[in-house]
Structures are given as structure tokens and as C-alpha cells.
Amino acid sequence: MALHNLGSLTYHGRDGVPQDTEAALLFWGRAAKLGDVKSQRKFGRLLYEIGDVEEALRFLRLAAEQGDDEAQKLIRQIEGG
Helix, strand or coil: CHHHHHHHHHHHCCCCCCCCHHHHHHHHHHHHHCCCHHHHHHHHHHHHHCCCHHHHHHHHHHHHHCCCHHHHHHHHHHCCC
């Protein structure tokens, strides 16, 4: 959960933490690989935004399999359905 929160702080640049998308990618990636569902979704979305569609879908599917409705919606949008 701490890695997820650090990812959010750095992505949005809140509470005196400078905005840093690359740092957010690292924090959310670590948390996603440890099984954090929210991080899997956010990491997947960020991967998609930087053009890594295949890897994005892999992490979004992990989140969706754990019941994340937002991840399911993103998968449908990416796949055009």
C-alpha cells in the first residue's frame, strides 16, 4: 500500500512532492508486481499512455481478474469493445 501511495503522490505532485511520472511508474510497477490491485490498474493505464499496450493489458487483466471494475472498463476501451 505504501508503494501505491508513493506512486499517487509522485504522479499527481501532492503534499510537497514534485510531480514525476517516471517515479510513479516505478512505484506503481513495484506495487503491481507485489499484487496490489489498484496499482495494477494505475500501472496498466500509465503503460498504455506511454504506448506499451501489451504490457498494459497484462496488468489491467490482473486487476480485472481480482474484481476491479475500472480495469475491466479500461480493457474494453483499449480493445475497442
